[in-house]
Amino acid sequence: MRSGGLLQRELERAGIPTISVSTVPELTERVCVPRAVFIQYPFGRILGEAGDRGGQRRVCLDMAELLEGAEGPNAYRHLPYAWPEPPEKTRWHPKVPAPIHLLRKKLKPEEVARLTQGALRDGERE
Amino acid sequence: MEVVTRVDGFCFHPASRERVLAMRQSDPAKTPWAPLRKPLAECKVTLVSTAGIYLKGDTSFDYERERREPTWGDPTHREIPRTAGQDDCEYSHLHIDTSFMYQDRNVAWPVDVFLAFEREGVIGRLADTLYSIMGYVPNFHPLLKKTAPKMAAKMREEGVDAAFLFPV
Numbered sequence: 001m002r003s004g005g006l007l008q009r010e011l012e013r014a015g016i017p018t019i020s021v022s023t024v025p026e027l028t029e030r031v032c033v034p035r036a037v038f039i040q041y042p043f044g045r046i047l048g049e050a051g052d053r054g055g056q057r058r059v060c061l062d063m064a065e066l067l068e069g070a071e072g073p074n075a076y077r078h079l080p081y082a083w084p085e086p087p088e089k090t091r092w093h094p095k096v097p098a099p100i101h102l103l104r105k106k107l108k109p110e111e112v113a114r115l116t117q118g119a120l121r122d123g124e125r126e
Numbered sequence: 127m128e129v130v131t132r133v134d135g136f137c138f139h140p141a142s143r144e145r146v147l148a149m150r151q152s153d154p155a156k157t158p159w160a161p162l163r164k165p166l167a168e169c170k171v172t173l174v175s176t177a178g179i180y181l182k183g184d185t186s187f188d189y190e191r192e193r194r195e196p197t198w199g200d201p202t203h204r205e206i207p208r209t210a211g212q213d214d215c216e217y218s219h220l221h222i223d224t225s226f227m228y229q230d231r232n233v234a235w236p237v238d239v240f241l242a243f244e245r246e247g248v249i250g251r252l253a254d255t256l257y258s259i260m261g262y263v264p265n266f267h268p269l270l271k272k273t274a275p276k277m278a279a280k281m282r283e284e285g286v287d288a289a290f291l292f293p294v
Contacts, residue, residue, distance in 0.1 A: 002149065003199075003263040004176045004293025007277075010270050011174075011289055013158040014278035020291035024135030024146060032152040034159055038133040044177075044222035044294050050230035053239070060239050063290055064248065068166050073157035082128035087138050091223055098221040098262070099196035115197055 005031030019067040021046055035075045037062050041083050042092040162288055169287035172253040175235045176261030176293045178219035180204040187260040199262040201269040203277055206256045221262050222294050234294045253284050261293055
């Protein structure tokens with residue numbers, strides 16, 4: 001989500017008008033992007049359930065509307081759509097945990113924080 | 127029918143709250159801005175995913191290195207032709223359940239939605255080239271300094287008027 005926001009800023013800076021959809025407004029508003037709609041859907045199904053073409057279209061049309069209507073940067077809109085399953089029953093985790101999540105389980109929280117902060121400071125790694 | 131008035135970004139993953147709230151706040155006064163210069167119905171648009179999508183037969187994102195070095199993510203991108211179908215691509219991001227995208231890519235990669243928008247005149251045209259990165263990139267400088275300029279150059283070359291981004 002953060003990388004997507006950072007990439008969006010770079011494309012906009014290069015002269016391409018951009019709009020994104022974000023499931024984590026708290027993060028997107030920290031990154032600051034030109035235009036974004038926010039939606040309370042799970043990772044991996046940010047536009048709706050499989051086969052729900054009407055719902056997927058609706059979100060894309062909301063994006064189109066904000067792209068055309070926004071008059072300046074940090075243009076955000078919270079979408080009203082509610083996910084049909086309760087959060088505890090909603091699947092979004094990969095079947096095999098991501099490498100960083102496996103690492104987090106093995107290390108103490110302060111060690112993980114140090115590693116992650118190191119990675120952020122070390123953003124220039126090729 | 128339940129209505130969301132303000133999106134709670136931690137609804138599905140409350141454990142990430144502390145990590146997200148610890149991130150640096152950018153200065154909103156410095157957010158870049160490029161105005162849309164014509165009605166969307168006349169615009170050529172492209173799509174950008176962060177789901178680690180690549181054409182079958184193309185080079186995969188580098189997950190071997192991510193497994194060896196979990197605070198590193200592949201900062202490169204892949205181009206996907208608009209003609210590539212649902213089953214012509216891999217959906218490979220390690221941090222989400224991509225099985226839903228294998229059922230229906232439009233859950234996060236709405237190529238079929240935008241092809242319909244083109245037929246209906248909602249947009250002018252969907253560009254020939256669409257794009258994906260793999261969104262876990264703690265080492266984001268190469269993404270911003272090398273990958274983004276390449277993507278923007280290709281978009282300009284194809285006359286793209288606007289980009290829709292779909293971070294998963």
